[in-house]
Amino acid sequence: MPAISAPRGTRDILPSESWKWSYIVQTASKAMKDFGFSEIHLPIFEHTELFSRGVGETTDIVEKEMYTFNDRGGRSITLRPEATAGVMRAAIENNLCAQGASAKLWNWGPMFRHERPQKGRYRQFYQIDAECLGIAGPMADVEVIALSIEIFRRLGLKNLEVVINSVGCEKCRPVYRQKLIDYFTSRKSELCGTCLDRLDRNPLRILDCKNESCGRVSDGAPDIFDSLCDECREHFAEVRAGLERLGFTYTLNKRLVRGLDYYTKTAYEILSGDLGAQNAVAGGGRYDNLASAIGGGKIPGVGFACGLDRVALVMEEQGCSFGNMPGVSVYVAALGDDVRGAVQALTYELRKAGISAECDTSGRSFKAQMKSAGTCRFACIIGADEAANDTVSVKDMEDGSQVSIPAGEAVSYLKGRI
Ligand code: AMP
Numbered sequence: 001m002p003a004i005s006a007p008r009g010t011r012d013i014l015p016s017e018s019w020k021w022s023y024i025v026q027t028a029s030k031a032m033k034d035f036g037f038s039e040i041h042l043p044i045f046e047h048t049e050l051f052s053r054g055v056g057e058t059t060d061i062v063e064k065e066m067y068t069f070n071d072r073g074g075r076s077i078t079l080r081p082e083a084t085a086g087v088m089r090a091a092i093e094n095n096l097c098a099q100g101a102s103a104k105l106w107n108w109g110p111m112f113r114h115e116r117p118q119k120g121r122y123r124q125f126y127q128i129d130a131e132c133l134g135i136a137g138p139m140a141d142v143e144v145i146a147l148s149i150e151i152f153r154r155l156g157l158k159n160l161e162v163v164i165n166s167v168g169c170e171k172c173r174p175v176y177r178q179k180l181i182d183y184f185t186s187r188k189s190e191l192c193g194t195c196l197d198r199l200d201r202n203p204l205r206i207l208d209c210k211n212e213s214c215g216r217v218s219d220g221a222p223d224i225f226d227s228l229c230d231e232c233r234e235h236f237a238e239v240r241a242g243l244e245r246l247g248f249t250y251t252l253n254k255r256l257v258r259g260l261d262y263y264t265k266t267a268y269e270i271l272s273g274d275l276g277a278q279n280a281v282a283g284g285g286r287y288d289n290l291a292s293a294i295g296g297g298k299i300p301g302v303g304f305a306c307g308l309d310r311v312a313l314v315m316e317e318q319g320c321s322f323g324n325m326p327g328v329s330v331y332v333a334a335l336g337d338d339v340r341g342a343v344q345a346l347t348y349e350l351r352k353a354g355i356s357a358e359c360d361t362s363g364r365s366f367k368a369q370m371k372s373a374g375t376c377r378f379a380c381i382i383g384a385d386e387a388a389n390d391t392v393s394v395k396d397m398e399d400g401s402q403v404s405i406p407a408g409e410a411v412s413y414l415k416g417r418i
Helices: 015-034 048-054 060-065 084-093 138-155 173-186 193-201 203-208 212-219 230-245 308-318 337-352 366-373 384-389 407-415
Strands: 045-047 067-070 076-079 103-112 124-133 160-166 264-272 280-286 301-307 330-334 357-359 378-382 391-396 402-406
Touching: 015 103, 015 124, 015 138, 015 308, 045 048, 045 084, 048 060, 048 076, 048 084, 084 103, 084 124, 084 301, 124 138, 124 308, 138 160, 138 230, 138 264, 138 280, 138 301, 138 308, 160 230, 173 193, 173 203, 193 203, 203 212, 230 264, 264 301, 280 308, 301 308, 330 337, 330 366, 337 357, 337 378, 337 384, 337 407, 378 384, 378 407, 384 391, 391 407, 402 407
Parallel strands: 330 357, 330 378
Antiparallel strands: 045 076, 067 076, 103 124, 124 301, 160 264, 264 280, 280 301, 378 391, 391 402
């Protein structure tokens, strides 16, 4: 029988990589804390309508990419394709933004989209996500963008570009939408099949189509800034001023619309020059209509999601540091079979004292045990002599020196040296 493999588009994050992921998440977690964000844990599956109503019926995610199934109770369930809708649902359900309160929440975990797998694009991928709910003003946008940049700064990522745009609001976007429909209808013959399909349903998406001909047509499309209402125009100007005040450089891209319907006003992405086609390491923006789309009244919001898989890829490619690879500090070796029980007992004492320790549990030879000890800072050796004298021989694996310590003092001796 052939061995069962992981489903296409998924992969195992093995110990050789997982410690690097921990480093990234811990770095992000500290930055979140420094910016006043609290962690929230959310379900991995939600009612399908959360995404169809929140993310939008005509988006690629909802139309083509969701893992949706009926559970045993006949309810339509979807594995979350993104985090924002779930965070907003949780805030509404738990009254986190009642009476005008605000909530700054972050989380990380797997997301699921049925996309064509390629470098940096998976069907189960991981996002670090931050959402600032309940604040309508532009300073919140600046804070969120600054937080994402700060995470990458702490991780040491280079060669990044911050791209921003405004996609308007429910007042001005319909006007722009109609202008786009009129324009693209006049150039219909030059659009790809997908964009022809988008023409009536989601014309803004044509603007970020990767097809060359569509790109040429989009170059001449009406400018969103000519359609923005005064409120959106002012909001965007303040976001830009705020970013400049903090010393950030960014690029304006009027064709950045992002794939989700809930965005209003600010939309942004952080791109890496070292990723190839899937070059966005983070994306986000403001979504003032999401709450009402999922039946939660008026709660403004702004946030971002950063792709953990891609950040790890870029850091690897750029030779960024992931801190120290965690290893075991002390190896306790048994010289002879009679002392194996004493070895396990000392190993447990060390672990209880918070010192990472390892010993052999499979009956390997002393030589083999000492080979394993080679990657540790110290080796503790117990043989017949040590057992008889109630001592432990402690070998410094860096300089090879060895001392004999009373068994009862081994833990404190090592604690002072690790
Ligand atoms: P989005 O939710 O589409 O705005 O994506 C936010 C970030 O998640 C992107 O900038 C990517 O870094 C990451 N991302 C999105 N889709 C995938 C995927 N299929 N595989 C890996 N990372 C992804």
